[in-house]
Amino acid sequence: MTSKTASSSVADEAGTKLSPSGFPVKEVPGGYGVPFFSPLKDRLDYYYLQGAEEYFRSRIARNGGATVVRVNMPPGPFITRDSGVVALLDARSFAVLLDDAKVDKTDTLDGTFMPSLKLFGGYRPLAFLDAADPRHAAIKGVVIRLAVARMHQVAPTFNASFGAMFDAVDASIDSGPVQFNKLNQHHMFDFTCCALFGGTQPSKAMGDGAVTKAVKWLLLQLHPIASKVIKPWPLEDLLLHTFRLPFFLVRRDYAALTAYFAEAAAAVLDDAEKAQTGISRDELLHNLVFVAIFNAYGGFKIFLPHLVKWLARAGPALHARLAEEVRAAVPNGSEITVSDVDKMPLVKSVVWEALRVNPPVEFQYGRARQDLVIESHDAAYRVRKGEMLFGYQPMATRDGRVFKDAGEFVPERFVVAGGERGLGNVVWSNGAEDGEAAEGNKQCPGKDMVVAVGRLMVAQLFRRYDTFAADVKDLPLEPIVTFTSLTKASSSRE
Numbered sequence: 001m002t003s004k005t006a007s008s009s010v011a012d013e014a015g016t017k018l019s020p021s022g023f024p025v026k027e028v029p030g031g032y033g034v035p036f037f038s039p040l041k042d043r044l045d046y047y048y049l050q051g052a053e054e055y056f057r058s059r060i061a062r063n064g065g066a067t068v069v070r071v072n073m074p075p076g077p078f079i080t081r082d083s084g085v086v087a088l089l090d091a092r093s094f095a096v097l098l099d100d101a102k103v104d105k106t107d108t109l110d111g112t113f114m115p116s117l118k119l120f121g122g123y124r125p126l127a128f129l130d131a132a133d134p135r136h137a138a139i140k141g142v143v144i145r146l147a148v149a150r151m152h153q154v155a156p157t158f159n160a161s162f163g164a165m166f167d168a169v170d171a172s173i174d175s176g177p178v179q180f181n182k183l184n185q186h187h188m189f190d191f192t193c194c195a196l197f198g199g200t201q202p203s204k205a206m207g208d209g210a211v212t213k214a215v216k217w218l219l220l221q222l223h224p225i226a227s228k229v230i231k232p233w234p235l236e237d238l239l240l241h242t243f244r245l246p247f248f249l250v251r252r253d254y255a256a257l258t259a260y261f262a263e264a265a266a267a268v269l270d271d272a273e274k275a276q277t278g279i280s281r282d283e284l285l286h287n288l289v290f291v292a293i294f295n296a297y298g299g300f301k302i303f304l305p306h307l308v309k310w311l312a313r314a315g316p317a318l319h320a321r322l323a324e325e326v327r328a329a330v331p332n333g334s335e336i337t338v339s340d341v342d343k344m345p346l347v348k349s350v351v352w353e354a355l356r357v358n359p360p361v362e363f364q365y366g367r368a369r370q371d372l373v374i375e376s377h378d379a380a381y382r383v384r385k386g387e388m389l390f391g392y393q394p395m396a397t398r399d400g401r402v403f404k405d406a407g408e409f410v411p412e413r414f415v416v417a418g419g420e421r422g423l424g425n426v427v428w429s430n431g432a433e434d435g436e437a438a439e440g441n442k443q444c445p446g447k448d449m450v451v452a453v454g455r456l457m458v459a460q461l462f463r464r465y466d467t468f469a470a471d472v473k474d475l476p477l478e479p480i481v482t483f484t485s486l487t488k489a490s491s492s493r494e
């Protein structure tokens with residue numbers, strides 16, 4: 001993929017370097033402050049005193065409105081040695097991070113720190129490899145083929161999980177509000193594993209503790225950048241952000257998860273061995289654990305609460321339109337398929353819009369492969385080879401210079417004439433929505449599966465219910481959505 005940004009520059013008559021769009025090339029404003037103390041103070045601003053959005057907005061304001069600025073990113077001391085990044089906070093500069101010719105993504109998945117490889121069986125998983133690394137192509141090829149081959153399982157597996165989830169909601173709603181996240185966390189783990197590999201659900205194979213094992217393992221990797229999980233916050237900051245939690249805390253959980261996947265994914269591992277991918281069975285197994293739990297399950301755990309949140313906020317008028325579209329497209333009693341939801345323009349638009357307003361993975365990082373000139377909408381900046389570039393994606397996908405009413409959730413945004421053109425700027429999958437994952441890029445190979453699951457979720461909801469209401473509490477990672485009432489579909493109440 002090519003970006004709209006430029007890496008070369010020319011000079012004007014006075015000898016000032018100009019970017020390809022004719023902006024004078026400047027140094028990136030902002031700074032990293034006093035070593036140790038400033039990264040520490042910035043971490044507190046980021047998590048507790050300002051919050052992510054305000055943290056970036058205040059730095060933009062401090063630097064005269066520049067949307068390319070030098071800032072510190074958490075966790076900082078003692079986990080990170082170098083917290084300084086060049087933050088790209090508008091859609092145009094952000095596009096550099098999607099251009100594999102310009103950024104090296106080795107070890108940048110989690111940002112300014114790298115989790116211990118002990119968490120991954122001693123291997124560096126695919127998502128931590130750069131697109132130019134030959135191992136990347138070999139492993140990515142396996143995952144792309146897997147995602148394509150399993151697409152036909154997505155609808156039946158999701159429909160079963162949805163049924164189980166909402167049977168549980170219906171069974172409890174008369175006695176009080178029901179939290180969606182807990183059910184989503186449980187059922188989407190079973191869904192993800194079975195959709196990708198078939199076989200026994202983890203909750204049956206490993207018991208009720210399966211999800212806890214998976215979430216613990218995720219926390220061991222992500223605790224340096226997690227927040228609002230422990231009270232009071234000074235204790236949280238000390239426990240989660242200051243030192244690395246040791247691997248032995250999850251050694252047994254990870255062994256149990258790996259044993260489960262060795263069996264569930266045996267056919268995928270056999271095929272890859274026969275195809276002589278150059279990746280050992282053991283390395284691929286640990287990669288598949290990462291793909292299923294971190295990439296896929298981790299994503300669904302965040303994405304679906306955001307989707308339901310926006311539906312709840314939109315209210316009965318949108319619900320009625322969605323119900324009409326879904327019920328007109330799928331005869332009552334028949335299974336909803338991926339091709340059915342592909343014929344539902346409003347459902348599709350709602351899902352893309354949720355992914356635009358709340359990209360589930362908000363942070364992207366990469367190191368400049370060479371000296372670059374990065375253009376924002378109004379200026380151009382010089383960045384040096386090896387510098388860490390960072391993008392806060394919500395600010396790119398809610399850029400008012402690209403989308404009208406960019407900060408609003410507009411359900412029909414991608415239905416109206418020409419609306420689908422905006423999909424090039426919907427980049428939740430680390431690439432454009434009209435682009436494709438490939439062995440040589442870093443785009444998410446689960447993209448089509450994710451979009452299909454979002455559409456199935458909306459379609460199933462409004463086939464089953466006429467409308468619903470929920471309380472929403474916004475938290476840094478995923479909103480907590482609690483159903484307060486659900487009205488069964490009028491047709492099913494007759």
Ligand code: HEM
Pocket residue numbers: 105109126127128129140143147291295296297298299300303360361363364365428429430441442443444445446447449450
């Ligand atoms: C809502 C769910 C999902 C979200 C939000 C999501 C998001 C992403 C993002 C943002 C990246 C790029 C990370 C980066 O380099 O900065 C990525 C990469 C990846 N995703 Fe997904 N993903 C989801 C589901 C899935 C699924 C279902 C699969 C299974 C096939 C998958 C497999 C991967 C893999 C293997 C990578 C690494 C690709 C590479 O390094 O080239 N993801 N995903």
